[in-house]
Structure formats: structure tokens, C-alpha cells
Amino acid sequence: MLQDPILVGLENDHHFLACVLRAAEGDGELEVTSAKATPCCAAGDNYMSSMTRVRVSGHNRAGRSFERSVLMKRQPANVIRRQAFRCDPAFRNETHSYETIVPIMSEFAGWAMPFPDCHHASSQLIVLQDLQPLGFKMADRKKGLDMEHSELAMKALARFHGTSLAMKHVDRVKFEGIRSLTTELAFAPDSEPVFGASVENALRMALTALEDESSAGESWSTSWELGEALHNLRTLKGSVFRRLQALTRPTEPLSVLCHGDLWLNNMLFRYNGDAVEEVKFVDLQVMRYSSLATDLLYFLSTSVEPSVLRFHQEDLVSIYHEALVETVSKLAPDAPKITIEQINDQIEELALFGLLMGFLLLPAITVEGSAIAASLENIQEDSDVTSKLEQHDKNFLTDRYQERVRGLVLHFVNMGYI
Template sequence: MTPTWLTADFVQEILRTTHQNNSISVKNIKIEPAIPKGNNFMGVLYRVHLDVNDNEVKKSLIVKTQAQGEYMNMVTETCGFFPREIRMYAAMFPAMYKLSQGKLDNYIISPMYFPCSMKDVIIMEDLVSQGFQMKERRLQFDFVHSVSAFKTLAKFHAMSMAVNVHDPTMKDHFEDFYDNDVLRSIFGRFLASSLASLAKKLEKWPGQEYYAAKVHKISENVTDTMAELSKPGPLMVLNHGDIWVNNILFRYNGNEITDVRIVDFQMTKWASPANDLYYLLYSSVQEQVREQHADTLLSEYHATLSDTLTALGCSQEIFSLQQLHQEMKDKIFYGFLHASLTLCVTLAEPCGVMDTESFELKDMDDGHANPIEQSEFSPRFREVFPKVLRYFEENGVL
């Protein structure tokens, strides 16, 4: 249901305030869902088409509101997802871009933000209207798009490191969820129930029964494992936290990628770059690309991170490619976790995506409020995931 407050007068006031121009007039608006079901779980997105100044300008915005359903409302409220994302747009990105202006090319990596006084409401430019496109999630990224995504992520990480050099207090606003006892409990229960659900499904998956007990054992200690991994280490950056195919948009000139934007910053936290790198690698990179070019993608990431830090006058923050590979090895559990929780969602058929709006609070205690329990495993997932399990067994996770 469209919010009753989302009117032409409301949008007009937002535009006037942002552009400091009281002559802006919005007469008509048209509201529609911005994305199909299954493409966003932490909020509801509306695309708002506007006629500005007596139809002189056609404009569209994205309005993001709190997720529907009692379980998702509780999670987003308790975890402070909206305040965290608003801090990104209101404080972190302005700091990043101020440092980058005149030193970096194409340093804008986020949509334009329109400040709003309403609680748990975020208003952004509509990137689609600016020519950006979202790739079809089930197809994932080919090599070219993977390289572009990893290089953009590197730029984001590097700019966050530069901000930290100039203002170390900024990272205090993006604590790791495992640093907070309440949030640690919520995330721990979610991860434990997700892996327990995976173990149950593996028990009934012909040929994969062998892994069920191993995954179940991991589920029993996952909260402590993640708390240990989340402790501050030598390599720390601002993580996006949900860096997958649906949160990265590309703009093209013909077939050439000319610009990239990242969206959805509700899960940002200060942590190891390995967390984001594994998330992107296993949620969004095509299987063949991941198997054949993972090292190349890490090299592209590292080169861009190093170049960006050098351009920003922070070359002292650069870590070596060898250090990055060691970090990935030390934190390989991130890879197993992200592969287990995201691949089934990325590769789900349209009819098999989870419906978070239907989650109730009791589902948290019953272990039903997780992607493994709610998603129907697609044929493609059933083809890919056994190879993933074997990989993590060979590398000592299982």
C-alpha cells in the first residue's frame, strides 16, 4: 500500500529544500513499485514520477520506507538499519567526496540523496532514469562486470580508509553488529537458524547428505565464530555489508561500462575487506568466472585500492596483495557463510524467492525466518552449490 504521506506537496517540499529553490512546483506524481518481489528485503522501494514546473521537467525519485511485516519491522528498528544508511548519505559520502574532488575521476559511487525529516524514510535520485541498469540477478556477473564491481568496491573501501585518516571518529558510527550484545543475539540467531535449515535440507538432498552433520555442527557455534572474526584486525575498511548483484548498477556507452553506482547501505560496518570481497564473490560472480579468475579479481581490487589511496594522499594505508591474500585465507569462513546464505537467493527462480513480509515474530524463535528455510532451491543452485561445499571442505571449513 502506498504511504498516504507520499504526495505531490511532500515531494515538492523535499525538492525545494534540497535545491534551495522555492520556485520548484510539483503538480502531479505517479507512484509504482521500484523493484519486483525478492529483490530487496530490508525496505520497500517506490518509484515516484514527477511533473516539475508545469511539465517543463520530467523527474523520478526512489523513496525507501521500512520493510513491511512484524518480524522485518522489529529487525530493521532494533538494528537501526535506516539511521545507519542515513548517516552514510548525510555524513560519510559527503566526507568521502570532499576528499576525492579534484583527485579522483568518477569518484561518485552513490545516488544523490534528498534529506527528509520523516523517520525511516530515505529519498534518492532514480538511477534508472539516469541511464543506470541492474543486471538480472540469476545471470550474475560475467568477467567484465565482475572486474568493474570489484574495482568500484575497492574505490569505496579506499575512500573510507582516507576518511578514517582525517577523522577517526567517523567509524564509531558504523560499529560491527557483533560489538553490540543485542544485535549480536539477533544476527547470531539468524545465522544459526539459517545454517540449521541448510543442514536439514542437505539431509534430504541425494548425494549431499554427507555435509549435513558438518553444517549442523557449524550452526551451533556460528555466533562465537562470527564474533571472533569481527574483532578489529590490521586490515579494516568500511564494509558495504550487502554487496550483491541487486545493489550494483551500471551505465553504458554501447557495450562499454562507463559508470557504476552502489545502493543500499543499511548494513555498513567497519570490518575486514574480506567480508565484502567474499560476499561479492559468492553472491554475484558467475561460477566459471569465480573458479577461473578469483585471483585476478582480487588483483584488480588491490590495484584500484592502492591507486585510490595514493591519489588521496594516504599511501601509508596501503596493504600488500600478499597481505590481502592472507586475510582472505584467514577469514575464509566468510566465504562459506556468504555462499550458504546468498547463493540460494541470487539463483532463485521468481516463484521461489522468500517473502519476508509474511515473517512473524514467532518465526524467529521457530527458525523459519531465514533465506534457506523460505527459498525454494532452484535447479541452478542445486548444480552449483555441491561444488561450493566441496571447495570449502577441501579448504578446511567443513
């Protein structure tokens, strides 16, 4: 295991932390007198980065004491993991997003985009505002989001997407400038050796779960529905990565700057009593220019309660559409109006993307405690990555996973997507 000597110990480097916070606080005389670092995520929660929470104390220009908490996100220490999961371009993407894309979009809109403040960003280290002291927390990934949380997320996503659409209409040159800063991460050719194997494993795992249900004589679906769905999914074997590449290519006029990894673990919610009031999205490593439907499908297939998906998908899309139209109308009154029919057509056309992303993430969503990153810590060579991912998939073929896969496929069948 190798570590970059430049980055080790920055959590306790008072001078570095003071420099970061001076810029964030607008106080050039701010001094840091103590810093306490603790792990931010449970072992196995992240395999493309490591996260540390740093609580900082000191005094400001006026001599008053202050306390702040920041999150330090750095590349994994394991060099093979960095290479296998393309952590260098991932951190470049996120650096461009926080330093340039998000500030320009916020300035154009006149309001903050739904992301935490970034205090420092480089190719190996990102320092972010810690949202926990402000009352933000994650929801239960195994349960999924109820309608109230889902509605809030849809509105925030619509305002983010709507800003893209409006900016593209009002100032195309500036928009193209920030769009050009995004680099396809997940479906770039260099990602195929690892990510291609991962999505193929995800499909095989889902087919195993569906075939087990079928052979057990479960009455969850009529035989022709299940048979047709299984046949259509089996035909994807060996071509999943290429299909996903095609599905994420921009399609106008509904392409926007997408979050790219919009699932429950990348959202934090703030509450007032029992009522949820605000949502922030985190992790911008996979930001891409693609159809807005890809973010919608990714979210719906991975993050909402099964009953919300089954009974309220149309309601959520309608809520999203209303907020999108309101945003575009405010920022670009002359822009063409986006209809809900356009959005639904795009969702149907790209539905396979959502289903496959559901297959990919459901093992991590349904397992009691994620262990994939812990196992990947010991990778010593490239060939270890695929074998460990395959073992990971086998370990997570649980009853809970089978139930969620079954429900997701049946929903897509009922919607006429497969």
C-alpha cells in the same frame, strides 16, 4: 498490519516532494504539479524496507517544465517485522551513511563515492536519486556477473575502501568521527534471535545439499575432500552467529568502512551499447567498520558467475589491489603500502565469512522468484519470524541451489580455505 500515519501518502504530497527537490536542485522556487507513484520492486524482493518509484513533474524558477524520478524507501508497515529485523537501527545506519559518511568521504577524495545521490534521509524514510532514467539497471542475480562486470565492481569497491584507508592516515580524527556513526546491525547481540536462527538454517540447508550430493555418489569431489569439508562445517552447528561476530570484528591495518551487504542485488550498472561503463552500489543499512576482506569475500561468494570465481578470483583480487594502491597513493602518499599478500592472507583468514554468507544468500539467488518477504508480511508475533524463515529455507532446496553450494564449497576446498 499497522502503518505510520505521518508517512502514508507522501508519494503524492506535492509540498513534501517540492521541498525535497528544491534542496536537490538548488532551486527554492521549484514547484511540483504532478506525481505518479509505482512499486519499485517485485513482491518479496525486500523484507527490511518497501520501495516506491515516484515520477514528478513541475516547473522551476525560470518557469521551465521539468521531470524527475526519485525512489522512496520506507520502513515496512508490519511493526513485528520492523522489530524482528531491527529496521530502526538499519535506517539510522543508512541515514548516517547518506547524510554524513558518504559526503565527507567524497569531499576528502575529490570525487563521488559509488552511490546514488540522497535527497532526504530520516529514521523512517529515505528519498534517493532514481538511477533507472540514467541508464542503470540490475544484472541477473541467478546468472551472476561476468568478468567485465566483476572487474568494474572491484575497481569501484577498491576506490571506496582506499578512501577509508587514506582518510584514516591523513585525518584520523575526522575518520573516527564518521566511523563512530556506524552501528553493527547483522551481528549485534539484539540480532541473534532472528538472524542467528537464519544463519543456522542456512548452514543446515547447505549441509543437506552437500550430504545429498555425497550419498548420490556424485564424482564432483574425492571422498576425502568432501568428507573433510563436511566435518569442518558440521562442527559449526550451534555457533554460526558467534563465529560471524568474531569474523567481522575490525582487524588492523586493513579495516575500512565496508558496504556490508555487497551482492549483486545491491548493484546497478550503466551501459554504452553492450559495454558496461559504470556501477553504483545501493543499500547502506549494513555499513560497518571491518576488514576489507569481508566485502571482497561477500561479493565473490554471492555475485560472480561460478566460472569467474573458479578461474579468476586471483585476477579479481589483483585488480582490486591495484586500484586500492592507486587510490591510497593519490590521497595519502605517505601511507604504508598495502601488499597483495596482506589482502590474500586476510581473505584466507576470514574465508569462512564468505562461505557462510554464500550459504545465506544462495537460496534467494537461485530461486526463480523470491517469496520470503511476501510470506513475512503476515507475521503477527515474534515467534512467526523463525518458523517462516525455516519454511523459506525448505522451499528453496532446489537443484540449482545444490549445484551452486557444491561449487562454492569445492572452490573453497581447492583454495585451501576449508
